[in-house]
Amino acid sequence: MSRSPSLPERPRLELDPDMTPDERLEALREHFKEIVQVNEQLTEQLDAARDRQHGLTDEVDQLERENETLKTSSLYIATAEELTDDGVVVKQHGNNQEVLTEVSPSIRDGLEAGDRVAINDSFGVKQILDPETDARAQAMQVDGSPDVSYEDIGGLEEQIREVREAVEEPLINADQFREVGIEPPSGVLLHGPPGTGKTMLAKAVANETDATFIKMAGSELVRKFIGEGARLVRDLFELAAEREPAIIFIDEIDAIAAKRTESKTSGDAEVQRTMMQLLSEMDGFDERGEIRIIAATNRFDMLDRAILRPGRFDRLIEVPNPDVEGRERILEIHTQEMNLDDDVDLGAFAAETDGLSGAELASLATEAGMFAIRDGRTTVQQSDLHDALAKIEADDDASSVPVAFA
Numbered sequence: 171m172s173r174s175p176s177l178p179e180r181p182r183l184e185l186d187p188d189m190t191p192d193e194r195l196e197a198l199r200e201h202f203k204e205i206v207q208v209n210e211q212l213t214e215q216l217d218a219a220r221d222r223q224h225g226l227t228d229e230v231d232q233l234e235r236e237n238e239t240l241k242t243s244s245l246y247i248a249t250a251e252e253l254t255d256d257g258v259v260v261k262q263h264g265n266n267q268e269v270l271t272e273v274s275p276s277i278r279d280g281l282e283a284g285d286r287v288a289i290n291d292s293f294g295v296k297q298i299l300d301p302e303t304d305a306r307a308q309a310m311q312v313d314g315s316p317d318v319s320y321e322d323i324g325g326l327e328e329q330i331r332e333v334r335e336a337v338e339e340p341l342i343n344a345d346q347f348r349e350v351g352i353e354p355p356s357g358v359l360l361h362g363p364p365g366t367g368k369t370m371l372a373k374a375v376a377n378e379t380d381a382t383f384i385k386m387a388g389s390e391l392v393r394k395f396i397g398e399g400a401r402l403v404r405d406l407f408e409l410a411a412e413r414e415p416a417i418i419f420i421d422e423i424d425a426i427a428a429k430r431t432e433s434k435t436s437g438d439a440e441v442q443r444t445m446m447q448l449l450s451e452m453d454g455f456d457e458r459g460e461i462r463i464i465a466a467t468n469r470f471d472m473l474d475r476a477i478l479r480p481g482r483f484d485r486l487i488e489v490p491n492p493d494v495e496g497r498e499r500i501l502e503i504h505t506q507e508m509n510l511d512d513d514v515d516l517g518a519f520a521a522e523t524d525g526l527s528g529a530e531l532a533s534l535a536t537e538a539g540m541f542a543i544r545d546g547r548t549t550v551q552q553s554d555l556h557d558a559l560a561k562i563e564a565d566d567d568a569s570s571v572p573v574a575f576a
């Protein structure tokens with residue numbers, strides 16, 4: 171680290187009592203010049219110090235961010251096998267590696283052999299998992315009666331028809347399928363850009379069939395609780411069997427069913443195990459009764475084709491961004507509770523929102539309401555919609571700026 175230059179000496183004024191008034195004046199002038207010079211030097215040093223301070227603040231910010239990332243990085247699941255005087259023997263799930271590790275006294279106090287624990291990269295025990303906080307509870311979201319209906323979904327008439335045929339009919343008219351002697355599609359895969367209503371479709375069909383909606387995010391399965399993926403998939407199907415009729419919804423399926431890469435890291439092996447478990451659950455699906463499975467992805471191109479074989483996700487439904495009529499309908503849905511001025515023409519406005527997803531249109535409606543409130547009004551005008559659109563587009567532009575320049 172470079173050392174800061176030392177501060178300049180404070181100038182001294184030396185006046186001799188024998189000096190003539192002219193000499194005294196000259197000495198004072200000299201002294202004044204020296205003070206001005208020192209002042210300039212100090213100002214320069216202060217500026218340099220400020221620059222340095224800014225640089226260091228940036229560095230501190232970055233380190234804090236890194237620290238946060240490290241703190242929130244993935245934990246692995248293990249079982250505390252044995253408590254000994256030297257530490258705790260933990261067995262990591264997934265690869266069954268056993269390690270003797272140290273544990274802080276506060277965690278040790280509450281730990282018993284057989285407990286499931288979360289460990290970090292260096293096998294340090296970070297927390298004890300109780301049944302409520304364990305991976306199963308965190309990775310699955312169970313909703314006995316989701317409150318989305320088909321009328322809440324705009325612009326996806328064809329997709330709704332297909333989902334009803336592939337998921338709803340087999341649940342409601344199982345006998346008819348049996349009598350005709352055909353197998354209903356095993357799994358339905360919804361694919362398309364983010365925020366287009368894929369989750370809504372799955373919830374609506376669960377609502378319509380009075381089925382329990384069980385959602386699991388593929389990314390949670392493999393990123394957050396490494397070593398648990400395969401077991402969670404097993405749990406997922408077990409839970410669905412307990413709660414049938416049930417709709418299993420696996421969001422971001424690409425996280426567990428991506429094409430195999432060349433690299434053979436342990437992460438890949440974990441993803442692979444999770445996917446194999448999913449495929450084997452689906453292959454043994456016939457005996458499962460009233461359970462339908464829907465998956466969704468924004469990255470269809472990345473999927474391993476093995477999951478699309480007959481008997482697996484054999485019904486593909488594309489859910490694209492809405493066209494102009496779809497956008498108008500979505501705007502109608504999301505403004506139906508709002509107090510709209512007579513000048514509002516949603517049809518004309520929809521034509522200006524090309525490329526926006528359903529989720530973006532939903533937040534646009536709320537944003538327009540915010541503009542009206544800011545302006546002290548209780549009705550939303552066409553101009554609020556335009557302001558909201560400009561804001562959303564500006565936010566979009568800002569978020570697409572490369573990180574280094576953001």
Ligand SMILES: Nc1ncnc2c1ncn2[C@@H]1O[C@H](COP(=O)(O)OP(=O)(O)OP(=O)(O)O)[C@@H](O)[C@H]1O
Nearest residue numbers: 322323324364365366367368369370500528529532
């Ligand atoms: N077609 C639509 N009709 C009405 N609202 C929609 C539609 N699409 C999206 N939305 C709104 O956007 C929100 C998010 O939609 P949803 O979660 O269904 O999208 P998704 O396709 O599953 O997104 P992701 O791929 O990011 O998970 C919904 O709660 C709803 O408010």
